[in-house]
Amino acid sequence: MLKCIDVLALGSAYVDGAMTPAERRSLRLHMLVCRHCRKYLRALQLTRATIAHLSVPVAEQTVEQVLSAIPPTE
Ligand SMILES: [Zn+2]
16 A cells, blocks of 8 residues: 555646556555545645636747747756
8 A cells, every 4th residue: 555655756646637547546545544645635636726727828939938048958
């Protein structure tokens, strides 16, 4: 069974729907017995939903201008 620290590492993948079926089953099993991780994942879902709601569409041209202003790294 997953440990709480494993849930911390998988949290973003869970709320993004980017987990394998086996990972999702393991995470849900842990959530059945751990109220702390249930609270953590619920807060993560709420945070993600809030950020998505606050997002402002940006024109492709603006993205290109910002990216071109970033100096190359070595
Ligand atoms: Zn836990």
